[in-house]
Amino acid sequence: MKVEIRLPELGEDAEEKASVSRWLVNIGDIVNTGDDLIELTTDKAAFTVPCPQNGVVVELLVEEGDEVVAGDPLCILES
Amino acid sequence: MSSQIEVVFIEGLCPFQKAWTLQRERLEHVRRGTMPNALFLLEHAPVITLGRNSRDEHVLASSNELSRKGIEVVSTDRGGDVTYHGPGQMVAYPILNLRQWQKSIRWYLRSLEEVVITLLDTYGVSATREPPFTGVWARGEKVAAIGVGLRDWVTFHGLSLNVNTDLKAFELIVPCGLYGKSVTSLQKILGKSLSMADVMERFTEIFCRQFSANQPKIF
Numbered sequence: 001m002k003v004e005i006r007l008p009e010l011g012e013d014a015e016e017k018a019s020v021s022r023w024l025v026n027i028g029d030i031v032n033t034g035d036d037l038i039e040l041t042t043d044k045a046a047f048t049v050p051c052p053q054n055g056v057v058v059e060l061l062v063e064e065g066d067e068v069v070a071g072d073p074l075c076i077l078e079s
Numbered sequence: 080m081s082s083q084i085e086v087v088f089i090e091g092l093c094p095f096q097k098a099w100t101l102q103r104e105r106l107e108h109v110r111r112g113t114m115p116n117a118l119f120l121l122e123h124a125p126v127i128t129l130g131r132n133s134r135d136e137h138v139l140a141s142s143n144e145l146s147r148k149g150i151e152v153v154s155t156d157r158g159g160d161v162t163y164h165g166p167g168q169m170v171a172y173p174i175l176n177l178r179q180w181q182k183s184i185r186w187y188l189r190s191l192e193e194v195v196i197t198l199l200d201t202y203g204v205s206a207t208r209e210p211p212f213t214g215v216w217a218r219g220e221k222v223a224a225i226g227v228g229l230r231d232w233v234t235f236h237g238l239s240l241n242v243n244t245d246l247k248a249f250e251l252i253v254p255c256g257l258y259g260k261s262v263t264s265l266q267k268i269l270g271k272s273l274s275m276a277d278v279m280e281r282f283t284e285i286f287c288r289q290f291s292a293n294q295p296k297i298f
Contacts, residue, residue, distance in 0.1 A: 011182030011232070021131045036230070039131070044213040045158040045184045046131045047229035 003055065003077045005037070009070045018042045020066045029057045031077065038062075038074060055079035082116065082179040084290060086283050089121035092166060095128065095153055102235040105174045110233045116179070118286060119172040120279045123164035127152045127252055130159035130226045137161040140251035150251070157236035159213070159226030160256030167243035167264070169278055171286070177232045180290065188213050188225060190289055191238050195223045197285045198240075198278070204268055214255065215240075220263035224255055240282075241265065243272040 010016045018040035025037055036048040055077030062074055089098070098121060108114035127138060127150055137160055138145075138152060145152060164170055177187060192208055195215040199206040199222070206217040215223035223240040241264035249262045266272045 011177070011184070013183050013185050016185070034231075039156070041131045041158045042184060043158065044130075044188060044225050045227045045229060046156055047184070048231070050231060 001079055002058065003053065003079055004061075004073045005052065005075050005077055007040075007049065007068050007070050007072045007074055008052070010042075013042075015069075016042055017067050017069055020062050020064050020068060021046055022064055023060055024048065025051075025057050025075075027057050027060060031055060031057060040068065049074070051077075053077065053079060082291065084116045084118050084173075084175070084287055085114075086118045086120065086287075088279060089119060091122075092124040093121040094124050095126040095151070095164065098123070098170075098172065099153075099155070102172050102174060106230060106233050106235050109174050109176050110231050116176060117174040118283065119170075119174070120283065121170050121172075122166055122168060122275065123170055125150045125163075125165040125248065127161060127163050128157075129154045129161050130157045132158065132256070133160045134256060137253040137256050138251070139253065145251065150248075155228075155236065157226040157228045159224070160254075161252045162224050162226065162239065162254060163248045163252055164239055165244060165248055167241070167245065167266070167272075167275070169240045169242050169275060169282065170237070171240075171282065172237040173234055173286070175234045175290070177229070177234060182232055184227075184229065187227070187234060191225055191227075192223075194282065194286045194289050195238065195240055197289070198282050199265070201281055201285075202265060202269065202273070204265065212255075212257065217263060217268055220261045221254065221257075222263050222265065222268070240278070242275055242278050 021039040031051045035051045059076040225238045243266045
């Protein structure tokens with residue numbers, strides 16, 4: 001089954017925009033819950049977004065430099 | 080969970096890589112709850128570090144010049160642009176699980192600024208924020224730089240405050256990528272050098288007060 005992974009709320013800074021710094025996984029990678037998927041930056045902070053479930057990465061929907069907000073699709077996993 | 084903060088003073092000039100490794104190891108412990116939050120305080124051996132938003136052209140010195148001066152350039156996993164660390168500069172690396180305070184990067188950055196502003200006030204130096212930039216300014220020049228990383232809401236990297244720093248070193252870079260904004264130190268402002276031990280002691284007290292005043296949320 002294909003599952004779209006979306007950017008979760010960035011804590012209490014809900015309206016915050018973040019910029020994609022780099023992917024930490026590649027297409028074809030097996031990922032587990034809690035693995036770091038992607039690194040984002042806001043202002044002076046860089047942070048990683050953990051994977052919410054197990055699966056295989058089949059598609060990356062954003063690339064380096066893209067701006068994202070909570071709810072935006074990041075990638076597709078086959079689980 | 081406890082919001083206890085263990086303060087770790089590192090003696091001598093700490094190589095950047097060593098401090099980076101210490102932070103990452105501690106971060107994993109704090110994340111798993113196997114060790115308390117930490118605050119590392121230290122001075123670095125001379126180094127130029129790049130953040131995730133750095134541009135190569137913000138390092139002005141040639142690689143030849145840098146290697147002649149023995150200054151390494153390191154790409155790091157913090158936010159922000161290029162900065163310099165070296166002797167006479169206080170570096171603070173808080174490893175805090177923000178879940179115990181507020182899950183807000185913005186709140187965390189403003190809290191770090193507040194600690195520095197309060198600290199400088201104890202030396203009679205009036206310091207300010209310069210929105211939209213992050214950091215602390217005094218007399219129109221930047222005195223403290225901030226760049227952080229978070230993993231699973233646990234912080235690493237942090238802030239650097241120029242106490243007795245050789246400010247000439249900042250001529251090698253465009254600090255924080257901000258053209259036309261110069262950098263200052265407490266030594267320059269006060270006209271005398273300060274005891275680093277004293278600065279670290281005051282910083283620790285104010286930091287712990289700032290972060291314990293915000294009680295952890297209980298769910």
